[in-house]
Amino acid sequence: MTGAPPQRVLVIAGPTASGKSGLAVALAERLDGAVINADALQVYRELEILTARPAPAERARAPHHLYGVLAADEPCSAARWCALALETIASVAPRLPIVVGGTGLYLRALLRGLAPLPAVPAAVRAAAEARRAALGPAAFHREVAARDPVTAARLPVGDRQRLIRAWEIFEATGRPWSAWLAAPDQPPPAGLDFAVMVVAPPRAALYGAIDRRLADMVARGALDEVRAVMALDPALPIHKALGLRELARHVRGEVPLDEAVAAAQQATRHYAKRQMTWLRHQLPEAGWFDAQYSNPLSPEIFSFIREMG
Numbered sequence: 001m002t003g004a005p006p007q008r009v010l011v012i013a014g015p016t017a018s019g020k021s022g023l024a025v026a027l028a029e030r031l032d033g034a035v036i037n038a039d040a041l042q043v044y045r046e047l048e049i050l051t052a053r054p055a056p057a058e059r060a061r062a063p064h065h066l067y068g069v070l071a072a073d074e075p076c077s078a079a080r081w082c083a084l085a086l087e088t089i090a091s092v093a094p095r096l097p098i099v100v101g102g103t104g105l106y107l108r109a110l111l112r113g114l115a116p117l118p119a120v121p122a123a124v125r126a127a128a129e130a131r132r133a134a135l136g137p138a139a140f141h142r143e144v145a146a147r148d149p150v151t152a153a154r155l156p157v158g159d160r161q162r163l164i165r166a167w168e169i170f171e172a173t174g175r176p177w178s179a180w181l182a183a184p185d186q187p188p189p190a191g192l193d194f195a196v197m198v199v200a201p202p203r204a205a206l207y208g209a210i211d212r213r214l215a216d217m218v219a220r221g222a223l224d225e226v227r228a229v230m231a232l233d234p235a236l237p238i239h240k241a242l243g244l245r246e247l248a249r250h251v252r253g254e255v256p257l258d259e260a261v262a263a264a265q266q267a268t269r270h271y272a273k274r275q276m277t278w279l280r281h282q283l284p285e286a287g288w289f290d291a292q293y294s295n296p297l298s299p300e301i302f303s304f305i306r307e308m309g
Helices: 020-031 078-091 104-112 122-135 137-147 149-154 160-173 177-182 203-219 222-230 244-251 257-282 299-306
Strands: 007-013 033-037 096-101 192-199 287-289
Touching (some): 007 104, 096 104, 104 257, 137 160, 149 160, 149 177, 160 177, 287 299
Parallel strands (some): 033 096
């Protein structure tokens, strides 16, 4: 006798503004699927416009999960998201789970598991915060470098969150964060059969879509979202939302709106380029499609999905 067959899961990855969310909805309609968010910023409620969360009309076309489910002051790690995603994948059966997003660490956690990381006591975390406040960013970076030179070499002085993480892990365990990350990943749960596709538009078309979308976000009220988020703790992950830092400069009166929008567009294009590099190196087994600029329900896509079994 054999056990139950593995549950099929379709994963749609791609850079920002590539059209992957629209493709996920179209496929969910045709395949009786449920869309599951794998974007690290779309899990938060506060930035519906600036994070390009699917609009209500789009969400009404198929079940959507893990969009706007956390408040900004509830930081979401890859481990937490992965646990939520696995619960959701199990709960949507018999629908086809369609995981869609561009956050590489989240996708890697789901597909390949996570490196084992230690629990850090709250007191040690508080000590890390206090130490940085006492030393200042530059001296704190040097202290991290003395403990974990590999991590410090890849992090700028201003990366407060991850430098504190490196300090606290060394303090709690006596072992550098980089050494923990180099350990073999814990395998993902058995019983899931992933088919991974990447939406990869040509660069010129992708960059044009990014620029148009950013301008549209501002026209639809993104600046109001930026004002609200600026009042929150700057250490929270939500401050990493694309365009937030650049648009905040305009809100503070430092630059004209057109300059802020242009800077946000450029930063987003640079991020999309980094996403594409990550996808090429980390998902070599994926099927690659230019779905945004062709028929999203093309025969090539359905041929790929049929091969899922």
